[in-house]
Amino acid sequence: MSAERVARGDARRDLMDIAIDCFARYGFQATSIDRIAKAAGLTKGALYYHFKDKEALLFAAVTKRLSQFERRVVTDLAAVPDPATALREVARVCLDHATKSNHRRMIVTLMVEAIDTNPRLAAEFRAMMHRFRMFLKRIVQRGQDSGQFRADIAAGVAAEVFTGAIMGAEIQYYQDPRTFNLAATITAFIEQFINWLSAPAPGSPRPLRAHRAAEQRSRRKSS
Amino acid sequence: MSAERVARGDARRDLMDIAIDCFARYGFQATSIDRIAKAAGLTKGALYYHFKDKEALLFAAVTKRLSQFERRVVTDLAAVPDPATALREVARVCLDHATKSNHRRMIVTLMVEAIDTNPRLAAEFRAMMHRFRMFLKRIVQRGQDSGQFRADIAAGVAAEVFTGAIMGAEIQYYQDPRTFNLAATITAFIEQFINWLSAPAPGSPRPLRAHRAAEQRSRRKSS
Amino acid sequence: MSAERVARGDARRDLMDIAIDCFARYGFQATSIDRIAKAAGLTKGALYYHFKDKEALLFAAVTKRLSQFERRVVTDLAAVPDPATALREVARVCLDHATKSNHRRMIVTLMVEAIDTNPRLAAEFRAMMHRFRMFLKRIVQRGQDSGQFRADIAAGVAAEVFTGAIMGAEIQYYQDPRTFNLAATITAFIEQFINWLSAPAPGSPRPLRAHRAAEQRSRRKSS
Amino acid sequence: MSAERVARGDARRDLMDIAIDCFARYGFQATSIDRIAKAAGLTKGALYYHFKDKEALLFAAVTKRLSQFERRVVTDLAAVPDPATALREVARVCLDHATKSNHRRMIVTLMVEAIDTNPRLAAEFRAMMHRFRMFLKRIVQRGQDSGQFRADIAAGVAAEVFTGAIMGAEIQYYQDPRTFNLAATITAFIEQFINWLSAPAPGSPRPLRAHRAAEQRSRRKSS
DNA sequence: TATGAATGAGTCTTCATTCAT
DNA sequence: CATGAATGAAGACTCATTCAT
The missing domain is CATH 1.10.10.60 (Homeodomain-like)
Structure with a gap:
């Protein structure tokens, strides 16, 4: 044995x-x-x-994966100045961790389970998610500052959309790995997302919409 | 008592x-x-x-919620001919079920838990997700057929992106209901998504609204 | 079964x-x-x-025995006006509970075990012991007030002596029930104790410590 | 380390x-x-x-303390010819060992625990207690023989009373060291005890020293 | 319909003990 | 002498489930 x-x-x-x-x-x-x-x-x-504990094992495992993931994200992106490329890189790392290992699945699974079941772990995950969104938000803001991304989008909301889309795609994949094409879904999303963020061609009228103005307002509050 | x-x-x-x-x-x-x-x-x-069983209760509960949700989606959308509006409606119903009740949360929670834990339930959820994506795919296809949506996007992938983005946003919300603004995130996504579907294939000149309508009309004729 | x-x-x-x-x-x-x-x-x-718990069972058991014992002591002594008789009665009840049942042994055993092992239980026992000594103290004081017992003895200390003597005798008995004559020991103690408390015969000089020491000295010489 | x-x-x-x-x-x-x-x-x-064992450690510890205690008692009392003083000395040593170290507490604690839990250790303690009582009994008998203590008291019972009173006082002290005044209790008891031993048999007129000695002598003859 | 009592399997955890190094 | 790693048995506790009433 x-x-x-x-x-x-x-x-x-x-x-x-x-x-x-x-x-x-x-x-x-x-x-x-x-x-x-x-x-x-x-x-x-x-x-x-x-x-010491089943929980100690849990925390050791979570911490290991979390730090691995976050280190990898940070490492891979330190040298990427272009925001769009950076976002694509983040997506790629997620895809990688989701398909080639169980890094991400563990996080997602435990995160959902912990919410009302393990306060301490839940707090850990909440913090982690927060950090991740902050990280994304900063990338988006960098793009906005450089004029590469349009400025009329709340960077925080963009980060939330991004985070959710990746995670939701993953879950569908975990649920049905043989049928669900995670790469295609993530790729499609990321292009759509970057396209959305990208400023309209100079000269063309800004495509206003009623709800955009609303977005704008909420963003102002949060900042 | x-x-x-x-x-x-x-x-x-x-x-x-x-x-x-x-x-x-x-x-x-x-x-x-x-x-x-x-x-x-x-x-x-x-x-x-x-x-009979704890599982019987589980299935009764899941079936109830699932059918309620699906009936609601179908009912609310039977009368909506415009694909973009239909998509917005779906998002609205999800938002509703996620914030005003625990319909969606139960589904998401159990779905994640069941994957490798309860094969029968997992199958149920897989089928449900499949139906949901099929439903979305048909809406997208309808839009493509009518020329309202660009045709160079795989409708199935679009459905996957949509499904994931909603679900991922929800999870963030369940995790942190006080801080996370689910409505804003879903709204932002849905507009981004429709915008993406409506945009011209990359490379082609960005069409103005008026042109689009014209295009649309001529496309319908040719099909 | x-x-x-x-x-x-x-x-x-x-x-x-x-x-x-x-x-x-x-x-x-x-x-x-x-x-x-x-x-x-x-x-x-x-x-x-x-x-609910092993501890719940413990507390149920302790509480039952404690209240039984205390009720019995109080009941049996409500009608006893004479302090000396009251003390003899208390001793009799202890003897009874120690030999005819396991009431007292459980209390003593758990009390010793709990001291640094189970704070909650220890507190319970501390309180119980305190009540018991207070109870004895009041009997002694009654005797002092009536002139039946000498007044130059601290009633509290007397209660402590009494409590300890009974308990110590019991432990010896639990340790060696076949050899140790608990009844004789307790009887001997109680008579000694009452004799001690009882005022000296009227007319005879109160044997103060000083006199005693003198006695002692002269005694040594003569031997 | x-x-x-x-x-x-x-x-x-x-x-x-x-x-x-x-x-x-x-x-x-x-x-x-x-x-x-x-x-x-x-x-x-x-x-x-x-x-070799947890039990080996236990026995080593117990034996060490036991022999220390017994040696100390024997040593300190070898030179004390007066029985009353000897008894006071024993009490003093017990008090010492109870308050300035954990010698006695270990013995008492383990003794109570072992009774029905560890036959071998229980036997050890039974023997130790027996020796201790024998030791006391001999002191009392010495006093009786010398006419210093009244002869109508069973020396064995007196030893039992003494042993119990000390031990019972100790336990109260271990239970509540801050509140319980062990020295006072033991002192009170020992004086009471010696007084009892020295007192005349109830009913008979309080005998003067001379009378007692006579009694003693005649008693010896008749036995 | 519903309750109260009980079962038994499974889970987490502790701890004395062993042993190669 | 001492450690680090590991075992295995035992104990506390949980929980789905059953059943007589």
């Missing part, structure tokens, strides 16, 4: 990776300590040697 | 409504039979009189 | 009685829920139906 | 001292091997190097 585990490789790491896997698929409550331990070729006792 | 429950109104209905409430907030597994029964002013035994 | 339990008799009562028995002998921590349940011919689940 | 431990001083001794501390406060079962080890700045493994 213990032979199944890899050499000297930290049992702790194994445990966490397996936990992440399970949390991504089944959520927190439906993942039993026993399942994780067994999958790691260990006993429950061993798990409790490495983690 | 039972006096607290409302009038003659079927205990069954009470039970289901409460179950929906709990499922929406805590999900299926974290909602105990006892919690529902107690909230309904009954004992567990009574619940088992009305429902 | 369930046949072993008595007819309709509240399972709850059975459970508590058995719990009291076990707590008296093994203390709280060493008494497993399972042992109690099995001894009652039930399963753990049944126990948890009747008591 | 191990640097925190004092100098060269045998880890074994440290371990035992800490164990005694914990046993005194929490008893045997509630004291985990881990707690002791950590408090000693070691790991569980090290503890198992020094002691």
Whole structure:
């Protein structure tokens, strides 16, 4: 049994990776300590040697993934000056993390589960989402400042739209990975989004619409 | 004790409504039979009189909400010939169900939870999502057929983008109802989305409204 | 299995009685829920139906015994005007509860265990002990007020001595019930105690400490 | 980590001292091997190097304290010829060990816990208590033989009363060290006790020293 | 219809103990 | 001497479910 585990490789790491896997698929409550331990070729006792709690394991896992994701986003985008490219990059990283690993799925799954079920974790996720939207908002604002993006859009709302569209696409994908084409959906969205943000061709009349004015107003309040 | 429950109104209905409430907030597994029964002013035994199973209750609840939602969408939109208006209407109904009741939240919550946890329920939700996207796809196609929407967009992908954006916005809202402005986000998205659908294929000159209408007309003739 | 339990008799009562028995002998921590349940011919689940917690069972048991004991003490002594007789009665009731049931042993055992182990229970016991000493103190004071007991003794200290002597005797008895003669010990103590409290024969000089010391000294010489 | 431990001083001794501390406060079962080890700045493994067992540690600790206590009692009293003084000395040593260290508390705590929980330890304590009472009994008998104490009291019962009174006082003190005045209680008791032993048999006229000696002598003859 | 009592399987957690290094 | 890693048994507690009344 213990032979199944890899050499000297930290049992702790194994445990966490397996936990992440399970949390991504089944959520927190439906993942039993026993399942994780067994999958790691260990006993429950061993798990409790490495983690104080089921919750400690959860937090370790979440923190690991969260920081990985955020570091990756930040790293990949530090060198990208063009806002549109930056947004495309963010989308690409999300797509990557959603399809090639269970990073994003774990986050999404736990986030939904935690809302009214685990206040502490919920707070963590709320903060994370906030950071993510702030990050996007700043990119949008940069574009607006440089005149590349139109200024009559609330950057915060844009960030919310972006965040939601990615996450919603992911969920559809997790639900039906064989049928749902996540890449196509995200690509379509991102182009649509950038197109929307991009200023109209100079000279052409600004396409006003009643509701835009409203948007404008709400934005003013929030700023 | 039972006096607290409302009038003659079927205990069954009470039970289901409460179950929906709990499922929406805590999900299926974290909602105990006892919690529902107690909230309904009954004992567990009574619940088992009305429902064979915890799962039976779940399915009853889900089916009720699902059919309500779908009926509402279909009903409200049967009379809407204009595709753009129809899309706006769909968004409005979603917004409504997300903010004024727990209809949508229950669906989203259970959907995420069920994916790898309850195959039967997952199938149900997959089918529901499929129907919803098909429904949207047809609206988009109608728009494309009428020349109102550009034809170089895959209607299916558009439906996926739409579905995801709404759902992703909702989740952000459920996570942080006091801070997140769901209405603004959905409104912004829907306009962006319709704008995207209405825009000319990239490369072609951006058409003015008047031209578009003309185009539209000539397109209809040629089809 | 369930046949072993008595007819309709509240399972709850059975459970508590058995719990009291076990707590008296093994203390709280060493008494497993399972042992109690099995001894009652039930399963753990049944126990948890009747008591929220192991602690709830503990408190129910303690409260029951405590109030029984205190009620008995108060009842038996309401009609006893003579302080000396009252004290003898208290001792008799303690002896009774210590030898004919496990009332007192449970209290003593849990009290010692709880001190630094269960703050809430410890507080309960502290309060109980306090009440008991106050009760004794008042009896002593009554005797002092009536001139039956000498006034140069601190009533509070007398209560402490009394309480300790009874409890200490009990513990020796619990430790070695076959050898230790609890009745004799308690009787001897109570007579000694009352003798001590009783005022010296009228006319004879009150044996003050100073005199005693003198006595002592002269005594040593003569031996 | 191990640097925190004092100098060269045998880890074994440290371990035992800490164990005694914990046993005194929490008893045997509630004291985990881990707690002791950590408090000693070691790991569980090290503890198992020094002691075969948790029980081995327990017995080592108990034996150490017991022999210390008994040695001290015997040592301090070897040179005390006067029985009353000897009794006062015993009480003083108990008071000392109860207030200035956890010697006595450990004994009392474990004794109560062990009764029906650890037969071997219980036997040890039974024997210890027996020895202690025998020791006291001999002192009382010495007093009776010398005519200093009245002869109509069973020396064994007197020993039991004494032992119980001290122990009962201690427990009240352990339970409530800030409020309970152990010194006063023990002092009051010991004076009362000696007074009792020294008093004439009830009914007979209070005998003067001379008479008592005579009584004593005649009594010896008749027995 | 509904209740109260009970079951039993499953889950989290603790802890004494072992052992290779 | 000592540690770090791990085990396995036992214990507390939860919960869906059953059933006589």
